[in-house]
Amino acid sequence: MVLPLVLLAVALCAALTGWAGWFVARDRAVVLKQLWGGAVIEGVILLQMIVAGVLAATGSSAGDPVKLWGYLITALFILPVAAVWAFAERTRWSSVVLAVAAITVAFLEWRLWQIWTA
């Protein structure tokens, strides 16, 4: 249950990074559709939080709960903040911002997986 969710989030982040990267190459700024893509990733992170909460409630959770929740909460906040920050810029650099944010969330998901399986 946990590994598919992490892989799904990483795959979506990779897709969003590619999309934003394509916009960088085309010299375009972030568009609203891309933020909906980010919202899908947010949904997956929320799902991970529910799973983590259920696992903790049933006593079957593994890993360091403080670190686990620290990474989950950090991952949840990266894309919304980056979206606001990117949308205020109407040059290609806004697309770079979105790509960097998506890469960061993918990295956090990888760390999350390490903590979850520790």
Next chain:
Amino acid sequence: MTHPDNPQDPGNPQDPPHSRSLQHPASAPDPATTAPPSGTTDGPGARDTSRRTGSGFGRVLVLVYGIFAISATARASVQLLRDWHEAPVAYGLSALAAVVYVVATIALARGSATSRTVAWTAVGVELVGVLAVGAWSLLDPATFPEPTVWSGFGVGYGFVPLVLPVVGLTWLWRTRPPQNSTSRPKDTA
């Protein structure tokens, strides 16, 4: 995070609405905020004089600083509140790094004259910090039983902590106000 649209900055009016997603060469009257029309690479070195530190490439820089500010603060909080006794020196330096990243993020995002001075100082401290702590962690690994942002010159973060202050100082230099164009900025600290 500080909102980037600072109406007090006279040299950088808001981006016109026509540039929402594509740059139109015929309707780009503002060279300070509009990308070059013909696909020219506008990297950190291109026409950045007197530009705000938080727009253009600077927007990416502020984001990366912000990510490090958040992650370093989160890590330092856990280390200090829960595991303080395990490695006080390393965790104290973690907290210092977190403060430096937070200050640098805010200063670079604001970009006023005062913020510029603060940013020079914070990014300078960051460079000294990553070099000093990096060297210290290699010479005296016993002091660093748990990794910090700066130990091993930021190896745990793909050496981004080592590259970031160099990029930050370069960016501050590139975007310096024009009145200092022939001399070193007096606020280098």
